[in-house]
Amino acid sequence: MNLTLKVWRQKSANDKGAMVAYEARDISPDMSFLEMLDVVNEELTLKGEDPIAFDSDCREGICGMCGCVINGQAHGPDHGATVCQLHMRKFKDGDTITIEPWRARAFPVVRDLVVNRSALDQIVQAGGFVSVSTGSAPEANSAPVGQAVAETALDAAACIGCGACVAACPNASAMLFMSAKVMHLGVLPQGQPERYDRVSEMVETHDRLGFGSCTNIGECSAVCPAEIPMDVISFLNRDLIRSRAGRGMKRA
């Protein structure tokens, strides 16, 4: 296959950046999207040009490192999958493909397609963990967790933190990411002691970091490689309301 790529090139955080066109020749339909970029980069390196910078690590859809907007969709046209799992057979010979980084104020571009997603870590640091020392792994049956609860927690924990939800959201909100964390811990017995403080602090941090405000459009869930459902957001909202109501009562 021969393709035309229109790629966002930006030398550094302070560079203005622009879309640049490249030809990708002799691409096999069996390649992954990232392998295709590797081929293009080899050619660029041979020509003495800077290769296109992009993030990746596991290349099997589990680490959440890769991610860019391909033809206007976060992680590209294959849904429920990451860029590293996207195959070139999804495209046709002669296609023009636009490739852009995640766009959000909270995700500044580091270089080309690489953005700094530490804002997501800051949301997690604001409470998305259990702060008491839990020691080594406890005896499995010491804190019984029912099947339904375990399934719910594991579904929410499927989030790999790639940031596609923020990238795809017309409001650049991180609600789906944050709600997945809130739900993951909020339904488990280990997460109960700090449940309501956690949600409050995470939402405050989310707003402070410059993410937008959710309007329940659902684009986040539609592009999520882990297919996190929209009702995790409902769960967060309910916990935040309870958290605030609880604080009001404590003050009174």
Add this chain to the structure above:
Amino acid sequence: MEKSEGVQWWGGRGAVQSFAAMTASITAAAGGRTSVGKKVAVAATGLIGVGFVFAHMVGNLKVFLGREPINHYGEFLRDMGEPIFPRSFVLWTLRLVLISAVVIHITLTYQLMQQSRRARPIGYEYTEPVRKNPAARTMRWGGTALLLFIVFHLADFTWGVHPDFQRGEVYHNLITGFTRVPVTVIYLAAMFALAMHLYHGTWSVTQTLGVNQARWDRTIRRGATALAVVIAGGYSIVPLAVLFRLVK
């Protein structure tokens, strides 16, 4: 809220002042909250709006019962609460609650919109939505259209900027009002905007207040569709009936 204490709120001007103070303090209190806190206030005021548009729609349908019943209903709205309260007291209280709700609803959605605007200073060259959700994506445009419509509608039927307006003659004003085709067209377009806003709005409320769950989602979506169709449809059949001379 403290500010409004001591204001004699049942007197005409006092009432307006204290509602203004209340609205301002609720908005200020909600404005200091998180994005989710503001959305809860948007949802609550939106629900007041849903209650109003439903009741108002049912009231309008009285036109099909004839001149007397709907004129009588117009009188009732003013007499409501008598003799416990003075005439028009309950009506004015409801009006002020509605105005406060609209002001809070719009102020907070405006603040949230600004938050979202700031959150993406550099946009994409190209986007291709996966989830086609026109109702959700047009809440701000549709809401603005509704606001413009509300002003137009009040001017037309309440303040009497109407070619042949007769105070108290609801039936007459309605028929002569909708005999003007452009007015009917504006009205029907606004009802389309209302249907879209209500469909996403009522579903969104269940998300915002945290009652939605995956297994109820489809049912809630259907309920939201039904509500939007019944309300917008109920309003729309009135001008259509006038246009096709089913009531005259």
